[in-house]
Amino acid sequence: xxxxxxxxxxxxxxxxxxxxxxxxxxxxxxxxxxxxxxxxxxxxxxxxxxxxxxxxxxxxxxxxxxxxxxxxxxxxxxxxxxxxxxxxxxxxxxxxxxxxxxxxxxxxxxxxxxxxxxxxxxxxxxxxxxxxxxxxxxxxxxxxxxxxxxxxxxxxxxxxxxxxxxxxxxxxxxxxxxxxxxxxxxxxxxxxxxxxxxxxxxxxxxxxxxxxxxxxxxxxxxxxxxxxxxxxxxxxxxxxxxxxxxxxxxxxxxxxxxxxxxxxxxxxxxxxxxxxxxxxxxxxxxxxxxxxxxxxxxxxxxx
Amino acid sequence: xxxxxxxxxxxxxxxxxxxxxxxxxxxxxxxxxxxxxxxxxxxxxxxxxxxxxxxxxxxxxxxxxxxxxxxxxxxxxxxxxxxxxxxxxxxxxxxxxxxxxxxxxxxxxxxxxxxxxxxxxxxxxxxxxxxxxxxxxxxxxxxxxxxxxxxxxxxxxxxxxxxxxxxxxxxxxxxxxxxxxxxxxxxxxxxxxxxxxxxxxxxxxxxxxxxxxxxxxxxxxxxxxxxxxxxxxxxxxxxxxxxxxxxxxxxxxxxxxxxxxxxxxxxxx
Amino acid sequence: xxxxxxxxxxxxxxxxxxxxxxxxxxxxxxxxxxxxxxxxxxxxxxxxxxxxxxxxxxxxxxxxxxxxxxxxxxxxxxxxxxxxxxxxxxxxxxxxxxxxxxxxxxxxxxxxxxxxxxxxxxxxxxxxxxxxxxxxxxxxxxxxxxxxxxxxxxxxxxxxxxxxxxxxxxxxxxxxxxxxxxxxxxxxxxxxxxxxxxxxxxxxxxxxxxxxxxxxxxxxxxxxxxxxxxxxxxxxxxxxxxxxxxxxxxxxxxxxxxxxxxxxxxxxxxxxxxxxxxxxxxxxxxxxxxxxxxxxxxxxxxxxxxxxxxxxxxxxxxxxxxxxxxxxxxxxxxxxxxxxxxxxx
Numbered sequence: 073x074x075x076x077x078x079x080x081x082x083x084x085x086x087x088x089x090x091x092x093x094x095x096x097x098x099x100x101x102x103x104x105x106x107x108x109x110x111x112x113x114x115x116x117x118x119x120x121x122x123x124x125x126x127x128x129x130x131x132x133x134x135x136x137x138x139x140x141x142x143x144x145x146x147x148x149x150x151x152x153x154x155x156x157x158x159x160x161x162x163x164x165x166x167x168x169x170x171x172x173x174x175x176x177x178x179x180x181x182x183x184x185x186x187x188x189x190x191x192x193x194x195x196x197x198x199x200x201x202x203x204x205x206x207x208x209x210x211x212x213x214x215x216x217x218x219x220x221x222x223x224x225x226x227x228x229x230x231x232x233x234x235x236x237x238x239x240x241x242x243x244x245x246x247x248x249x250x251x252x253x254x255x256x257x258x259x260x261x262x263x264x265x266x267x268x269x270x271x272x273x274x275x276x277x278x279x280x281x282x283x284x285x286x287x288x289x290x291x292x293x294x295x296x297x298x299x300x301x302x303x304x305x306x307x308x309x310x311x312x313x314x315x316x317x318x319x320x321x322x323x324x325x326x327x328x329x330x331x332x333x334x335x336x337x338x339x340x341x342x343x344x345x346x347x348x349x350x351x352x353x354x355x356x357x358x359x360x361x362x363x364x365x366x367x368x369x370x371x372x373x374x375x
Numbered sequence: 376x377x378x379x380x381x382x383x384x385x386x387x388x389x390x391x392x393x394x395x396x397x398x399x400x401x402x403x404x405x406x407x408x409x410x411x412x413x414x415x416x417x418x419x420x421x422x423x424x425x426x427x428x429x430x431x432x433x434x435x436x437x438x439x440x441x442x443x444x445x446x447x448x449x450x451x452x453x454x455x456x457x458x459x460x461x462x463x464x465x466x467x468x469x470x471x472x473x474x475x476x477x478x479x480x481x482x483x484x485x486x487x488x489x490x491x492x493x494x495x496x497x498x499x500x501x502x503x504x505x506x507x508x509x510x511x512x513x514x515x516x517x518x519x520x521x522x523x524x525x526x527x528x529x530x531x532x533x534x535x536x537x538x539x540x541x542x543x544x545x546x547x548x549x550x551x552x553x554x555x556x557x558x559x560x561x562x563x564x565x566x567x568x569x570x571x572x573x574x575x576x577x578x579x580x581x582x583x584x585x586x587x588x589x590x591x592x593x594x595x596x597x598x599x600x601x602x603x604x605x606x607x608x609x610x611x612x613x614x615x616x617x618x619x620x621x622x623x624x625x626x627x628x629x630x631x632x633x634x635x636x637x638x639x640x641x642x643x644x
Numbered sequence: 645x646x647x648x649x650x651x652x653x654x655x656x657x658x659x660x661x662x663x664x665x666x667x668x669x670x671x672x673x674x675x676x677x678x679x680x681x682x683x684x685x686x687x688x689x690x691x692x693x694x695x696x697x698x699x700x701x702x703x704x705x706x707x708x709x710x711x712x713x714x715x716x717x718x719x720x721x722x723x724x725x726x727x728x729x730x731x732x733x734x735x736x737x738x739x740x741x742x743x744x745x746x747x748x749x750x751x752x753x754x755x756x757x758x759x760x761x762x763x764x765x766x767x768x769x770x771x772x773x774x775x776x777x778x779x780x781x782x783x784x785x786x787x788x789x790x791x792x793x794x795x796x797x798x799x800x801x802x803x804x805x806x807x808x809x810x811x812x813x814x815x816x817x818x819x820x821x822x823x824x825x826x827x828x829x830x831x832x833x834x835x836x837x838x839x840x841x842x843x844x845x846x847x848x849x850x851x852x853x854x855x856x857x858x859x860x861x862x863x864x865x866x867x868x869x870x871x872x873x874x875x876x877x878x879x880x881x882x883x884x885x886x887x888x889x890x891x892x893x894x895x896x897x898x899x900x901x902x903x904x905x906x907x908x909x910x911x912x913x914x915x916x917x918x919x920x921x922x923x924x925x926x927x928x929x930x931x932x933x934x935x936x937x938x939x940x941x942x943x944x945x946x947x948x949x950x951x952x953x954x955x956x957x958x959x960x961x962x963x964x965x966x967x968x969x970x971x972x973x974x975x976x977x978x979x980x981x982x983x984x985x986x987x988x989x
Contacts, residue, residue, distance in 0.1 A: 103759045105711050105895075105908075109720055152537075152716035152899050152906050154544030156924065178924045179542040192719045311927065338923045340895050343756035347892030347915060350939070351929075353947030358755070372865055372942060373935070414901030421903045530901070537899045541716070545896050550917045554881030557966055558707045558912060560698050562675045565968060574878055574968065600879040600918040602933070602969075608876070609968040 096137025100196070104343055107149040107194025108134050112187055113169060118255045121176050122220065123185060124161070127195060128169045140164050142227035143202030143334050143362040147342050148172065148184070149194030156180045157339040159361070160198060161223045163230035173223040173255065199342035200361050203228045203332055208304045212240040214296070214326070216289055216317050218247045218309025222255055224334045224361070225308050229263075236268060243270040243296060247289035247309070251275050251282045272296075289313065290320045300325030307333040314375045318365050328366035335361050335374070381440050381465050381540055391540055392439040394426040396460060398446030398453045399480045399509060403526045404471035405429040405445055411529035418533055421540065435459070441466045441539050444512050447473040447480040450504035454515055461516035466539040469511070469518045470532060472525035476596040477630030479525070480509040484629045510630050521547065523579040525594035525627065531579075548578045551598045552591055555582040564590045565613040572623055574609055575601035593627045646810040648825035649832050655799075655806070656686035661822035662732045666769065669703060670734040671696050680733075691735050694778035695961060699740055699888030700733050704747060704764050707885075707912045711760065711895070717904055732769045738791040738798075739783040739958040741772050743888030745794040749952050750891055769815055772798040773806075776843055780961030782851045782974065784844065788958040802835040851974050852981040857955075860980050861946040865938070869979050874934035876969040877916060883940065883971070884914035886962040892920075915940050941976055 094102070114126035129135040145159040156178065162171035176185045184193070205228070213232060217225045232239045244263065248254045254273065263269040272292035274285040285292055289309070305321045307314060314333055321331050337349035337356040344358035352372035354360065359367075368374040381391045397405055406429065409415065425436045435456075442464035448454055461467055472478035483490070487508035491499065499506060512518055522528075522535045538545065552573035556563065559582055564571035571590035573582065579595035607617035624632060650658075662668050663684075670689040671678045678693040680700050713722045736744075751761035772795045783789040791798065796815035799806040807828060810816045819825055854860065884890035894913040899906040913920060916936045921929040930936045948956035957973055964972045 103724070104756050105759075106721060106724075149719070150542075151714035151719050151908070152897050152903075153542045154897050155895060156544070175924075179538075179544040181924070183542050194719060194721075311929075336923055337921070337929065341893075343758075344754065345750055345756070345758065345891065345893070346895065346910075347913070348894075348920060350915070350921075350943065350947075352939075352942065353950040372862070373929070373939070411901070417902040533901050534898065537903055541899070541903065543897065546919060546922075548917070549879070549919050550914070551878055551880040553878065553966075553968065554883075554885045554914065554917075557698060557882045557885035560679050562677070562697075563968075566676060574880070578880075598879060598918075600933075602876065602878050605876040605878055605969050609878070612968075 094133070096131070096133035096135070099131070099134060100137065104196065105341070107147065107151075107155070107196045109192050110195040112189050112191050112193065115187075115189060118173065118257075119253050121253075122255055123174055123176075124256075125172050125174055125184070126162075126169050127172065127193065129195060130192070135168055138170070138198070139167075140170070140198035140227075141202030142205060142231050143224050144198040144200045145224075145339065145342070145357075145361065146170065146172070146195055146197030146199065147339075148174075148180070149196075150180050150183050151194060153183050154180045155194070155340070157199075157342065157357075159224035159227070159334070161226045163227055163234055165231055165234035173220070173226070175220050197342060199339065199357055201359065203306055203334075203362050205231060209235075209238045210240070210302075212242070212299060212303040213306065214243045214245075214298060214303055214321070215306045216245045216293065216309070216321075217307070218289055218313045219249065219253070220255075221307075221309035221313070221334070222246055223308075225306050226256060226259075228306055233269075240302065241270065241298070242268065243272070243298065245272045245274070245289050245292050245296075247274045247276070247313075249275065250277045251279050251284075270296075288316065290316050293317070293320045293324070296324070298324060298326075300327070300330075303330065305331040305333075307331065311336070318368075318375070322365075328369065329364050331365040332362055333365065333368060335363065335368075337361075390421065390423040391441055392425045392436075393422045393441045393443065393536075394435060394439045394460070394464075395424075395428060395443040396426070396435065396445070396456065397428040398444065398456070398474065398512075399449040400446030400471060400473040400478070402429055402445070404473075404522075404532075407526045407529050408532055411533060414530075414533065418536070422536075437463070439464055441468065441536070443468045443470055443536075444474050444518075445470050447477050447509040448507075448512055448515055449480055449509045450506055452504045454507075457512055457516050466519045467512075467516065468520040468522065468535060468539055469513065470522040470535075471527050472523065472594045472596070472627050474512045475518075475521050475523050476594075476627050477509050477511045478594070478627055481511070481627070481630040482509075482625060484508040484510065484633055485625075514630070514634075523577065523595040524583075528580065528583075549599050550578050551601060552576050552578045552580075552582055552585075552595070554578060555580075556585050558582075559586055561585045565609065565615070568614040570610065570615045570619055570623060572620075574606040575603060575624070593624055595627075597624075597628050597631050646816070647828050648808050648810060648819070649802075649828045650806050650808060650819075650823045650825050652801075652804050652806060654823040655691075658819060658822045659683075659686035659689065659734065661818050662734070662769070662771075666730045666732045668732045668734050669700065689735060691773060693735075694775070695737075695781070695965075697962070697965070698886045699743060699960070699962065700736060701743070701747060701888050701891070703731060703733060704744065704761055704768065705751070705891060705893075705912075708909060709760065709911070710907045710909050712908050714897075714906055714908060715904065716899060716906055722905065728763045728767045730767045731764075732771060734771045736770060736772045736795070737775045737783075737960075738772060739781075739788045739960040740888050741770055741791040741794045741798075742783075742788040742958045743960070744770065745791075746889045746948070746952070746954070746956060746958070747891055748794070769797075769812070770795040771815070774798075774800045774839065774843070777847045778961065779848050780964040780974070781847065781959060782961065782977075783959035784847050785851070785853055785977075786955045786957060786959050788955075789843065800836055800839060802832055802839055805832065805835075807832055807836050852977045854977050854980045854984075857977070857980065858946040858949045860983075861942050861976075864980070864983065865942070867979075870938040871934045873971055873975060873979075874932065874937035877933035877937050877971055878969050879916065879918050879933065879936075880968075881914035881916050882966040882968070883916060883963040885912065886966040888960055888962070889944075889956050889958060890914065915943070937971055941973065945973065945976065 339357035349356035572593035
């Protein structure tokens with residue numbers, strides 16, 4: 073409490089006074105707008121436009137308190153330039169760091185792409201509702217991603233990879249514009265040789281070396297033999313992709329509420345307030361970004 | 376264009392090299408830069424100012440990172456200058472209404488060639504250069520950043536210059552100005568039946584003129600979402616002759632209006 | 645709820661008592677209308693106003709608010725901004741208090757209470773007053789002509805006297821100290837009933853009363869009506885600037901002239917702002933006036949209802965005055981009425 077010039081005592085905002093060392097969760101809850109310093113600990117070039125960053129929160133209380141679900145996102149700050157929402161691409165089974173796959177597409181990501189290991193950014197989150205891994209457990213999984221849409225579902229795929237015995241058949245369909253746009257090539261190489269991952273890569277525009285499928289992601293989907301009653305779908309990609317992929321999943325017999333998709337919007341606050349990510353009556357940042365098809369059908373303007 | 380990283384790229388060398396060039400204008404916007412007196416040295420400390428037309432008679436240097444351009448393009452010589460600036464600079468900033476919309480020089484754009492012929496009867500003084508209809512800089516080259524209004528706001532300039540140096544995800548407002556008036560709780564001129572161009576003008580100034588009791592004259596330029604038809608209907612409903620609205624727009628938006636009319640004509644054909 | 649009666653002449657004394665410890669914000673006459681301003685003299689307050697041009701939301705959610713200062717070189721937060729002025733929002737109509745209650749639902753509740761909003765809200769007393777509707781008022785359609793909570797005091801004008809609902813200890817103490825509150829008599833209670841009925845009878849009968857508005861917003865979501873309505877939008881965002889419940893904002897960094905330090909701010913934004921739904925790379929999810937105007941109306945008349953069980957419109961009618969293209973909920977109600985008549989024919 074303090075007195076102001078009017079003489080009235082007021083409650084000062086909670087971040088002002090810290091009577092005792094707070095836990096990580098308490099620190100984050102004091103002011104969820106506050107980005108916390110995180111260090112870049114690894115940078116891998118994925119394509120000409122995308123890099124994979126590994127970040128570690130510097131304060132160990134925050135690092136311990138940070139738990140995410142596949143499909144959730146964080147807000148990354150470069151002070152002076154701005155803040156961007158980026159989905160977490162590492163699995164929650166890996167603690168102590170997070171990986172973000174960042175495309176160079178705006179002012180903030182452009183600066184991030186110039187950063188080096190050891191540089192510090194601001195990080196807050198995780199935000200949103202991810203893929204329902206507990207519901208998905210024990211079922212077959214059909215993942216369909218296009219372009220940068222691989223980033224959030226990679227978190228799910230890696231989670232399944234680490235908890236492989238808990239899941240049934242796993243099928244991954246990934247479409248890119250060109251072979252050189254394919255992200256996580258190493259990982260796809262690895263999955264390709266594993267029997268417990270059924271991998272289908274396709275590109276829009278092949279080059280001379282490409283010996284894989286050509287065309288949109290719905291083409292390889294047509295050849296799949298899945299059991300719709302125990303399959304969950306996970307979809308993420310560019311806006312135009314959703315309608316065709318979910319239609320194909322419906323044709324395959326997967327129920328509305330077993331098809332999950334992650335939406336891209338500009339989540340500025342991450343807390344269901346600023347309004348930028350609204351679709352119909354929902355906020356992608358708190359109600360999503362992952363919705364099932366039934367929910368999405370009930371949101372005006374979703375697909 | 377990779378303007379946002381100019382600062383880091385230049386760190387190794389020294390500081391980003393900046394040039395300020397003036398075309399057809401009153402030079403008032405260059406003067407406005409100096410009006411940030413209290414902070415001018417702080418700003419100059421972040422750059423290597425290689426050339427400033429307002430204070431120098433030297434020719435443009437050969438190398439620079441950021442080109443700041445004031446004024447409208449009104450001659451063949453100016454076209455060559457802006458193309459050279461674009462070719463050499465990593466980022467181009469257009470400042471002031473003249474550079475951004477054609478501004479006051481742009482008023483002469485309609486029927487320009489006929490008027491030149493009528494006035495000079497073929498004997499154009501050589502000091503005029505090879506004249507052409509005044510146009511905004513962006514009609515000839517890609518412009519990365521703009522500082523709007525007549526004149527510019529000194530601090531707006533600093534902010535935009537910093538965006539060019541360090542990057543910023545702040546995007547230029549494309550909404551029109553009435554909302555800013557409401558935020559400031561200004562009284563609306565249309566309630567008194569007075570013409571005001573805020574209806575279609577980009578919200579770039581925080582309704583500065585209206586805050587001072589004067590209607591908007593549109594110096595920030597038309598918003599890309601300007602709804603001229605709806606604005607004319609607003610005028611009519613408020614007892615303002617829509618023709619006066621169209622006329623008033625010519626002061627700062629002649630070039631855009633001509634371009635829109637040309638586009639409409641082409642589409643009709 | 646505790647009720648007392650005071651004489652109308654006692655009000656200035658109450659305002660002065662508030663002024664001892666609070667900034668008092670109240671409606672004052674300005675040009676052809678009214679605005680909420682900080683006042684120094686109770687005589688400046690124009691309590692008989694119909695509607696102010698803008699609402700009091702700026703005192704809880706400022707149009708341009710610093711969140712934190714940062715060091716751009718180290719990428720670290722340096723300091724937090726706090727500017728909390730204990731304040732009395734005096735002379736609010738029921739619609740505006742209902743509007744604050746809706747802002748509270750967004751900023752005070754849920755998983756993420758907003759520390760900036762909460763600090764201001766905690767330091768704010770709300771004093772309401774009964775009113776008579778103007779031509780553009782339609783609060784009664786959404787039940788916002790009465791308010792059950794969210795205020796410290798509420799004054800019902802019962803002719804030279806006020807029936808005061810007292811809901812906070814702080815306000816009760818100040819009322820006790822400054823005025824001479826007494827028990828209400830049967831006469832007071834009867835006059836209160838009359839006053840309420842006079843208000844209810846005074847609403848503009850030309851504004852159609854439509855049932856199931858939320859349902860209709862869904863049913864007519866693809867109607868060409870939205871092309872027509874949105875097609876005349878000026879994209880100025882005046883609607884949300886004056887709206888007492890519009891709370892959308894942008895977060896933006898501003899460097900100091902030295903380039904080394906700066907401030908992260910939030911500023912009012914609006915879903916009718918053309919680039920509002922644009923994502924990185926440039927795709928705009930609501931590229932035309934049709935989609936933007938429809939989205940705004942949808943959130944007001946359906947979306948908030950779906951998530952919070954009440955309209956995000958309180959029927960204050962400010963947008964009716966502010967929008968020069970005549971886009972407002974009344975137009976939507978008239979459209980639904982027309983559709984209803986077409987069906988009958």
